[in-house]
Amino acid sequence: MTDLPPDLVMQLQSKPRLLSSVRSMILSLTQRIGFDETECGHIALAIDEALANIIRHGYEERDDEPIHIAVWMLKENPAGIRIMIEDEAEQIDPDSIQGRDLDDVRPGGLGVHIMREIMDFCTFERRKQEKGMRVIMEKHLGEKSLGDSERSRSPQTK
């Protein structure tokens, strides 16, 4: 599937004020794919959290760095949406990107937990290029339960 070109490609600068525009676009697209209102909101939130993590941690709040978004509308096996978000920040160990213990109530650190909880698939990788990380997320139609996710299947990316 990932051999196919994405249905939508965007590049934006790492400006927090652009996040609302990306959310609007994702809400519109996920409605067209057939997700219900709650799922559309959740998917937009997961993408928002991924972008916010890049801006805050990857780019340390520099607002003129590139972020690349690619979206595939999955038609079958399973139908849904796949989103790949890439940055050009310093590479880190993907295994170090973990959600925190929720019993430890404190500000921050919720983004990765939210992404993993909402999406049916969520994985972090180093890009093949010298710089940059990528996150790949999928949400499938008809798999509604939060936290009951299929996370072991890893799509192959270029």
Added chain:
Amino acid sequence: MTSDQELPVAVEQQDEMTVVTPDGEIDLSRAPSFRSVIAEVFNNKPSKVAIDLHNVPYMDSSGVATLVEGMQLANRSEATLVLVGLQERVKSIFEIARLDTVFKIVDELSEAKEL
């Protein structure tokens, strides 16, 4: 900070309760201005603060983090913090983050006054 990154927030005193009413989406862009307002409210040593979220259709983890900071400020000053009128999308992020049982959450301001 440009105007679209300023979250409109009304602050008013209703008897013993300080009511904070943000108006609009709270995300990474707008959380810093909201955080400033919350810090200023707690600088005035209130006994009870109600944050009325009826007009907040969307909040990401930056907004949630700001409210967790508010809860910590309330705990330090032995004040009561109540969240009021969470819309479904906002309620949802609290549930995902399992914070819906950590905060005092009510539907209406009148209920916050009773706490």
